[in-house]
Amino acid sequence: MSFPSAVTRTLGITALAALFTAPALAHHGWSWAEEDQMQLTGTVSEVRISPPHPSIELETEDDGQWRIELGNPRGTARAGFDQDSAKPGDEITVIGNRSRDAAEKRMKSVQVIVGDKTYDIYPERVQN
Numbered sequence: 001m002s003f004p005s006a007v008t009r010t011l012g013i014t015a016l017a018a019l020f021t022a023p024a025l026a027h028h029g030w031s032w033a034e035e036d037q038m039q040l041t042g043t044v045s046e047v048r049i050s051p052p053h054p055s056i057e058l059e060t061e062d063d064g065q066w067r068i069e070l071g072n073p074r075g076t077a078r079a080g081f082d083q084d085s086a087k088p089g090d091e092i093t094v095i096g097n098r099s100r101d102a103a104e105k106r107m108k109s110v111q112v113i114v115g116d117k118t119y120d121i122y123p124e125r126v127q128n
Contacts (some may be wrong), residue, residue, distance in 0.1 A: 021122070037110065051073055066107060067105065068107050068123050070112070
């Protein structure tokens, strides 16, 4: 292999890696969410416990359908929340940080309340 071919190949691989990892990096973390927390109450329409983030689809009376992102699968399980913790039709309350994009009905949850059970998804982030 000649030097120019190795450089071209390395640059190509680097460009492809950047293309595929940029969306993942943009998705993770809290930078996409507002600083202040809010509370939503609604009816569960779906619970998904799968990577990259388990989520709940929540139908609110005033504001329609919201996507509630939970923690990573391990953190969500550590909080005690699993596929059976909330079912379609259950009324729940979620506290978390809304997307900075006001047109997007998406929240990163820090706490989920189902009946008399509270799941602290990110206990260190719960604001009083």
